[in-house]
Amino acid sequence: MASKKLVLIDGNSIAYRAFFALPLLNNDKGVHTNAVYGFTMILMRILEEEQPTHMLVAFDAGKTTFRHKTYSEYKGGRQKTPPELSEQFPFIHELLDVYKIPRYQLENYEADDIIGTLSKQAEEDGFEVKVISGDKDLTQLASEHVTISITKKGITEVDSYTPEFVKEKYGLTPDQIIDMKGLMGDSSDNIPGVQGIGEKTAIKLLKEYGTVENVLESLDQLKGKLKERLETHREDAIMSKELATINLNTPITISIDDILYSGYNPQEVLPVFRELGFKTLIDKFDTGSETDEPEEIEELPFVAAEEITDEMLVDDSIFVVEVWNENYHRSDIAGFAIINENGRYYLPFGLAMDSGPFRKWAENEHMRKTVFDAKRSIVALKWKGIELAGVDFDVLLASYILDASQTVEDVAGIAKMKGISGARTDESVYSKGAKRKLPENDVLGDHLVRKGEALRKLSKVLEKELRENDQYELYHDLEMPLAIILGKMEAIGVKVDVNKLKEMGADLAQQLQALENKIHGLAGESFNINSPKQLGVILFEKLELPPVKKTKTGYSTSADVLEKLADRHEIVEQILLYRQLGKLQSTYIEGLLKVVHEDTHKVHTRFNQALTQTGRLSSTDPNLQNIPIRLEEGRKIREAFVPSKEGWVIFAADYSQIELRVLAHIAQDKNLMEAFRNDMDVHTKTAMDVFHVEMDEVTSNMRRQAKAVNFGIVYGISDYGLSQSLGITRKEASEFISRYLESFDGVKEYMDDIVRDAKQKGYVSTLLQRRRYLPEITSRNFNLRSFAERTAMNTPIQGSAADIIKKAMIDMARELEEQGLQSNLLLQVHDELIFEAPPEEIEILKKLVPQVMEHAVELDVPLKVDYAYGDSWYDAK
DNA sequence: AACTCCACGC
DNA sequence: GACGTACGTGGAGTTG
Numbered sequence: 001m002a003s004k005k006l007v008l009i010d011g012n013s014i015a016y017r018a019f020f021a022l023p024l025l026n027n028d029k030g031v032h033t034n035a036v037y038g039f040t041m042i043l044m045r046i047l048e049e050e051q052p053t054h055m056l057v058a059f060d061a062g063k064t065t066f067r068h069k070t071y072s073e074y075k076g077g078r079q080k081t082p083p084e085l086s087e088q089f090p091f092i093h094e095l096l097d098v099y100k101i102p103r104y105q106l107e108n109y110e111a112d113d114i115i116g117t118l119s120k121q122a123e124e125d126g127f128e129v130k131v132i133s134g135d136k137d138l139t140q141l142a143s144e145h146v147t148i149s150i151t152k153k154g155i156t157e158v159d160s161y162t163p164e165f166v167k168e169k170y171g172l173t174p175d176q177i178i179d180m181k182g183l184m185g186d187s188s189d190n191i192p193g194v195q196g197i198g199e200k201t202a203i204k205l206l207k208e209y210g211t212v213e214n215v216l217e218s219l220d221q222l223k224g225k226l227k228e229r230l231e232t233h234r235e236d237a238i239m240s241k242e243l244a245t246i247n248l249n250t251p252i253t254i255s256i257d258d259i260l261y262s263g264y265n266p267q268e269v270l271p272v273f274r275e276l277g278f279k280t281l282i283d284k285f286d287t288g289s290e291t292d293e294p295e296e297i298e299e300l301p302f303v304a305a306e307e308i309t310d311e312m313l314v315d316d317s318i319f320v321v322e323v324w325n326e327n328y329h330r331s332d333i334a335g336f337a338i339i340n341e342n343g344r345y346y347l348p349f350g351l352a353m354d355s356g357p358f359r360k361w362a363e364n365e366h367m368r369k370t371v372f373d374a375k376r377s378i379v380a381l382k383w384k385g386i387e388l389a390g391v392d393f394d395v396l397l398a399s400y401i402l403d404a405s406q407t408v409e410d411v412a413g414i415a416k417m418k419g420i421s422g423a424r425t426d427e428s429v430y431s432k433g434a435k436r437k438l439p440e441n442d443v444l445g446d447h448l449v450r451k452g453e454a455l456r457k458l459s460k461v462l463e464k465e466l467r468e469n470d471q472y473e474l475y476h477d478l479e480m481p482l483a484i485i486l487g488k489m490e491a492i493g494v495k496v497d498v499n500k501l502k503e504m505g506a507d508l509a510q511q512l513q514a515l516e517n518k519i520h521g522l523a524g525e526s527f528n529i530n531s532p533k534q535l536g537v538i539l540f541e542k543l544e545l546p547p548v549k550k551t552k553t554g555y556s557t558s559a560d561v562l563e564k565l566a567d568r569h570e571i572v573e574q575i576l577l578y579r580q581l582g583k584l585q586s587t588y589i590e591g592l593l594k595v596v597h598e599d600t601h602k603v604h605t606r607f608n609q610a611l612t613q614t615g616r617l618s619s620t621d622p623n624l625q626n627i628p629i630r631l632e633e634g635r636k637i638r639e640a641f642v643p644s645k646e647g648w649v650i651f652a653a654d655y656s657q658i659e660l661r662v663l664a665h666i667a668q669d670k671n672l673m674e675a676f677r678n679d680m681d682v683h684t685k686t687a688m689d690v691f692h693v694e695m696d697e698v699t700s701n702m703r704r705q706a707k708a709v710n711f712g713i714v715y716g717i718s719d720y721g722l723s724q725s726l727g728i729t730r731k732e733a734s735e736f737i738s739r740y741l742e743s744f745d746g747v748k749e750y751m752d753d754i755v756r757d758a759k760q761k762g763y764v765s766t767l768l769q770r771r772r773y774l775p776e777i778t779s780r781n782f783n784l785r786s787f788a789e790r791t792a793m794n795t796p797i798q799g800s801a802a803d804i805i806k807k808a809m810i811d812m813a814r815e816l817e818e819q820g821l822q823s824n825l826l827l828q829v830h831d832e833l834i835f836e837a838p839p840e841e842i843e844i845l846k847k848l849v850p851q852v853m854e855h856a857v858e859l860d861v862p863l864k865v866d867y868a869y870g871d872s873w874y875d876a877k
Numbered sequence: 878a879a880c881t882c883c884a885c886g887c
Numbered sequence: 888g889a890c891g892t893a894c895g896t897g898g899a900g901t902t903g
Contacts (some may be wrong), residue, residue, distance in 0.1 A: 087889095433878070530899055532882055551882070553901090558883065583884055586898055612894065616887085623896045626886035634885080659887095715887085715893040724892090783890050794893065798887095830887045830894095 006122045006256070007052040008115045010133035011059040011103065015039055015092060017134035017151050019085045033276050035088040040095060040278065042132070042151070047099075050130055055261035056118065056254075057096055057103040058111035066108050067243050074243060076190045090780040091276060098268045102259045109250050112138060116246035119146050122256055132158075137181070137189075140246060142166055142174040170203055182212040182241030191240045194233040201226070212241045275784070297422060302337075302344035302449040304442065305351060311342035313361035318452040318459075319369040321377040321388075324438070327621055328380040329490070329604045334438055337448035339456055346445030359386055368392035370459045372411050372451070374480070375487040375609065382491050394480060395455050398462040400610035401475045405773060408610070415454040418461055423454035474769045474803075479609065482806050485813045485825070486607045486617075493602035494624065494826050495644040495836075496592065497872075504636065505589040508581055515578045522571040529578055532557045543569055560724075580633065588628065588637045595622045602644065607828070614795055615770045615802035616830055625829045627873070638874035643836040644824075651823070651842065652876040653849045653867040654832030657682050658801045659714040662767070665859040666796055669746025676861040683707040689743035690736065709740050713747070716794025718786070751793050758792035766799035767857065768807070804863070805831060808856035815852055819844075834873065842869060 018038025046052075067074045096103050106114060112135070119129045119141050129146040131138055139148045139161040148161040159165070166174050183202035185193020197205075209215045216234055219227055230237070305312065317340035325331035336347040352358045361367050362381065367390045371377050374394040381388045399406065399414045408414055412423040429447045430436050438444060466472040520526040523542065527534045536555035540547045545565050549556040559576060566572045595603055608618045619625040627641070628634025643650055660682055664672035675685045687698045687706035705726060712722045723733035741748040755777070758764045763773040772795045777788035809828060816823055823837035823845060833853070837845055850865040857863075870876045 528900080530883095531901085533900080553881065556882085579884075583898085587885070587896090591897070608895095614894070616894070618895055620896065623886085626884090626896065628885060630886085712893090718892050720890095720892055781890090782888090783892075786890085787892070790893080798894080832887095 004127045005052045006054040006127045006129045007050050008131045009057040010111045011057045013134040032084045036091045039092050052261050054259050055101050056259040058114040059105040060110050061105040061107050098272050099264045113247040113250040116248045117250040120248045140174050140177040176206050178244045179206050179212045181244035182237050191243050192236045193240045194237050196229045212237050304346045304445045308355040308358050312338050312345045314340050315367050318456045319371050320448045320452045323380040328376045330383050337452040339452040344449045363387050363389050365389035372396050375483045378487045379491050393459045395458050397479050401471050404613050411451045411454050420457050423450045471769050481810050492824050493604040495602050495642050496596050497640045497642050500640045508585045519574050615799040639872045641873035648836050648838050649869045650873050650876045651835040651837045651845050651869040653865050656864040658831050659797050661861050662800045663797050664861045667746045667750035669744050671744050673861050690739045716790040755789050755792050764792050764795050766796050766803050768803040770799050804856050808853045811852045
């Protein structure tokens, strides 16, 4: 190794400096962050300037040290650490952890002693050592290879104490600093020194005699007051020197080999910055990482095809389909790249599309292709008349399975994560927002080929990781086939009765106008009801209603607040109704009409298969997973979702209590399993057990509360969440949960086990081996830790339910195919599947769908499916 | 363009 | 006891 460099940081001292140097910053959660912020600034500067190979941050441990045995008043009279600072230490620790910088403290010793001991060892081992502190005491450690940086007034300015610097400043050698302290004392550490001797005299004496001991032996050469003072405080001087001396033989339990520093991953640091609200640092980091490594990209040779030739179209190729728009339905395709054993090729869109051999190759399932986002590629090509087949590996899906928390923008994003260079980000090539545009052909070709090359490398790495994690099956047998099925569902689309929507819209518009007039009348002035700000002024200032809750920016006007005010003023009820109808109008009528295809009257949602942390799907443009159902007015929207063919029906099948059944199975809770085996109403059963009553004594209110508790279990809400949904106190909610867990002791055991397991392994798993990593489960931050613990309990439940319905979709698709049925699977809404079916297939589906869904997996409790059908989604109830 | 607030589904 | 509390998507208003 060229040079070994050790950086040692005095953690407490730097935290203090940062705390007092900066104003008391708050993050959005009201936590003080100034010391953490300053600490981070210093850390970032050190990492950049010093490029250490080894690193350690030392902290003081506890209140007393071995020095207190020498002098019980050591550091006496010190101001207590302000709580605003103490509360920041856990964050500093967390920050160091994500930076992968070792930290250390040792009972009975101060950070100084750890630093001194390590710096001496390191110097002997041939290291360059840099010590960072705000405390000048450390300067005694300066030597040929040890430099001490002491922060000056601000936090970024430092003085570097080399032996020369010490000589210049004091006229002393570094090891004489302790003698100086011995004579003059140190008020900040409550070291007495010799009464009446200050810095000037101390230095003069040491220049003459060298050490405290020599001074004391040579007292006869001195005279007057000075001699007298030294004689009476002889013991003080010796003791003070001892106190000021850094222990170079501290019994540390780590060695230099343990404190290797090999860099950090910005992806791990950023979340902590976000948590702390370090906006400027986040920006610096994001842009910084891109600008300070414009990374001399190596040239990558490729062929820009002028004609399509056979060597481009072979088995086992990387296939890049560059779909231009985010919404890939009917999007342009910018171009293609193919990489295989014969070479790297850029295929301009028009050239490829005009080629018969290209089309045949794309549609040949035996020509295996590795892609990024299979569904996107398949659907985009389908709209262009090509049925892409043979998709063999999807880098996006693989990456999602391996770690769903890593949000992925493009190929370059995954490549960077896996340490593969050479690919450029889409944004850097295309720009974003209004400036986004297609580059020249040579630039585009280069970009696509680079993507392909990264995909080639990634596919190997990711496949290996999938196998190592025992997740290859999940990827290969579940998510990959599902991507194809979802692609079909999206492309088929759902027929919308546009006229129906427009009628509803006109009706709503009338009602809204009338409501608006009424509300303005009641308010005595006209204002924008949709503006929480203006509404807040009307309600809480003009009408003087009591503000129940505040938001960051003003009064809260949310529904739960308004409901509390409903009997105080007539206007409130009208506003709630206005909100409800307004939501229907803007989101569901206008929003939906915007995305209906004019010629076909269909909507084509996109299911995001690589987004949620639990394994569920999400749906966008339009979101068809949140169409109203709870309130009748909203539910009517579903009348507009109709079959695509005359006389067909909408057939909807949903799992009954799938999450609680999964819970019963995973937890092997005898009581809960028994309930499902007897097909009991689970909320009633819960009420019986929690309230200790017989079935006929369960009131509707008890059942409602039990239902909320079950809801809480399934979604992993906290006692606070439960208290909010039931309108009770947190304590009462907590009491409910305890009683629940007493009745379902298998569940309680599961909850305890899963949290312990997650702490040990760092992740939790679902039935089909989906993982969710929970790094925060060991956090010292209560909130983060609690959240991670609830997530640990909830994700196996929700995620396994997601696994099951995905499996059911695959099984269903196969059945429809094998039986040659015309029915189409249209939508998945987490626990239900929506089909459109010709009338003659209804009887078949009534048997087939529940059969397939209920047996997608075999649990130790039965799965139950309910179904319904009708002329519209509304009627399938 | 990016934020906040609010509301819909499971 | 702290502290802020399931996962998503989308619209309107506001701010920069």
